[in-house]
Amino acid sequence: MLSSLQKQKKIIVADADPASRIETIESLQARGFNNLAVAADGDQIHEILRAYQHEPELLGVIIIDEKLPRCQIEKLSQFLPHEDDGIFLPFIVLVNEQSESKTLALGGKCQFYELVSPYLATELLMLVEFLLVLKDERFLRYKQREELISQLAARKLLNAKLEYLVVHDDLTGLLNRRNLEQHLYMELHEHAKFRQNGVLLFIDLDRFGLINDLEGFAAADRLLVEVVAVIKRAIQAKGLFARVGSDELCLYLENSTLDNAMVIAERICKRLDEFRFTIDNACYHITASIGIASLKSSRIVKYPGELISRAHQACSIAKNKGRNRVWLYCEDDQAFKERQRDIHWMSLIRDALLNDRFFLVFQPVVGLSDGEISHYEVLIRMRGSDQHVIDPGEFIPVAERMGLIYSIDAWVVDKAIDFLASLPQELSHVKLAINLSCMAFQDDSIAAFIQHKLDTSWIGGDRLTFEITETAAVGNFEQTLSMINQIRALGCQIALDDFGAGFCSFNYLKIFPVEYVKIDGQFIQNLANDETDQILVRSMQQIARKLGKKTIAEYVECPRTIKILKEIGINYGQGHIFGKPHEQLSSRSAFRKHALTKSRCVS
Known part of the structure; x- marks a missing residue:
């Protein structure tokens, strides 16, 4: 059963006998073939075919009389597109008697099928329908072959491109x-x-x-x-x-x-x-x-x-x-040695974070007027593979350079708050001061992390003081000020550490909302023997007091220094004379006894 599209193909009827031509046309029309063209000689066939020169696929079958005037069928077939071009155009040649030699002579690029007169109309119609189906099948096969060739060519091109990309960069061609x-x-x-x-x-x-x-x-x-x-x-x-x-x-x-x-x-x-x-x-x-x-x-x-x-x-x-x-x-360049050292320490720091090789120690900060312990500064230490203790001066600078300081800051805050939460009721008064790196104050997430830890541990923010160094504070003023306000909003206090080391402290001291000012140890270590240091510390104390801030002297190591600090009016002292950093805390009575014993040198 032919489709409507197949019946729309142009059929050319070129019969030399007018009566036979009319009979053929009527038979085709009766079967539904209405797209017909009639040619009485070879010139008319050429004229019809010329109109389909650019659309040969619209042609169906040529029914041609071998005795058609001015027509040489073999030359006509050479003029037409052939199967190699994807166009299969069959000829039905009407002959008076079957001749094998004639059929061979008509062979070539087109397909020829002889119909011997006299023939029945049904024979002609069956042959036309068969050839139209065959035409479509051959055209489909041609398209499939062309598509396969195209796919193979595309695959070869893709493979060539992939081979190029395997060894080249797609963007630069390098x-x-x-x-x-x-x-x-x-x-x-x-x-x-x-x-x-x-x-x-x-x-x-x-x-x-x-x-x-x-x-x-x-x-x-x-x-x-x-x-x-x-x-x-x-x-x-x-x-x-x-x-x-x-x-x-x-x-x-x-x-x-x-x-x-x-x-x-x-x-x-x-x-x-x-x-x-x-x-x-x-x-x-x-x-x-x-x-x-x-x-x-x-x-x-x-x-x-x-x-x-x-x-x-x-x-x-x-x-x-x-x-x-x-x-x-x-390899002998000092810069390379330092970099190799950083790489070495980076692996140790990562290992310490993963395998819990860090631990906290606590050093008391003592009131110089009464010998009472105000709070404890939290300090971090690392245990080496042989269990020896490594001071933060070894690994903190590397952590800052290699981008690991954020993890260390978070670890210290996490463990310090957990430590407060683990203390018994009689030690609920204990307060801690936590050092934060300069990087922490440039990271908005640290304030949210502190709030989360306080909320989940039920620890009041007033038990925590966060220390930031003076140089870090002024390094990014606006961001640091914002972070200080966020942390203070949680009830925590702020201490400005290493005060005086940057020589621009007084200008920023009136701006930063801090509760404590920790005077840099370089002014304290030789305070008893250096009158200049005494003058500088006194000026720091006076300005801090005028601004309503309490002062803490670091690196206090001898009774004479304590006496001078008391005379100047420094509020708190911190150093080995009051207590070395230690992993454990004792009861409050032990704190007081320890502090008073050490502070006898003050009186």
Whole structure:
């Protein structure tokens, strides 16, 4: 059963006999074939076919008399599109008697089917319907073949692209890290065999993330492409150029000296320093920090990652030294030793956080007028693998540099409040002073964390004082002031630690809402023997008292110092003479007895 679309195909009836032609047309129309064209000679066939030159798929079947005037069927078939073009146009050739030789002669690019006269109308209709179905099937097969060819071509193209992407960066077209490392493996082998030198440059764009944040990822991608173009012009197609990170590039110079590498690195810095990246109405100045590592080293480079790591370390130091500069990796360089030390301590700090190697100690802060313990300062310590105690001066600076100080701050607050909650009723008067790093006051989450701990432990905020150093307080004034107000809103108090160390304290002391001022130990340690320190401490005390703030002297170590501090009017003292930092607290009576015993030197 033919579809309506199949019956709409154009059927050309080219019968030399007018009577037979009319009979054929009537039979086709009776069967539903109404899209018919009649040709009395070959010229008319050409005229009809010319109208379908650009849409041959609309043609159905040509019914043609072998004796049609001015028509050579074989030449006509050559004029028409053929099956190789996806167009199958069958001919029904009306012949008076069947001739095998004639059929072979008509073979070629088109398909020919003979119908011998006299023939029945039903025979013609069956043949027409069969050929229309066959035409559609062959066209479908052709489309499927073309689609398969297209898919195979697309797959080959995709495979080629994937093979390219396996070893190249999609954005910049540079080698990727994997491909660079494969090349470096070969270079290391050549170096071991022939002692040929090679130098790796690690290039990190300075403050790339700022442009990423301000202008968006698309602008940052465009910047990276332009930067790569600038560097390519600077290096003049030398070396293996790779992208190993979002804004990190590597350039390996085969069989190069360090001097030559330094020249190229300085040229890259200069070209980037001169380059300006413009987007909309903004113009950005781009610089880069470059680290250099050589295969020739006192310690043999065994793996590509090791060479990349050395260059990266040098690049990090270049950034720490001020950016927009070149730094050479050298194992004897003090900066590298410090960085190695930081890396060593970073693993120890992480281990201490994970395996509970930190612990708290408590040092009393004593009232100089009555010898009573006002509160205890909470101090953190670390236990080493051999159980020896490590002071915070060893690991806190590293934690601040390596971004681990936030975890330590949270740990101290958590454990200190838990400690207060665990004390028996007779010690419910105990108050603690907790040191917070300068980073903590730049992190809004710390206030919320303190509030959560206070709420869940049922500890009053008035039992906590948080200490911030003077230098940290003035480093980001607005943010610090906001955090101080948030913490004080919880009922906690604030102490300004290391007061006087920054020499700008008096200006900020009237602004920061703090309850305590802790005078820096450098003014206290030699107070008994230095009249200048006495004058400075006295002035600090007078100003603090005028502003309604209590003073605490740190590093109090001898009775004579206590006497001077009392005469000056300092409120509290803290130091080994009153008590060393200790893990355990005793009862209040023991506190008082201990304090009074120590304070006899005051009277």
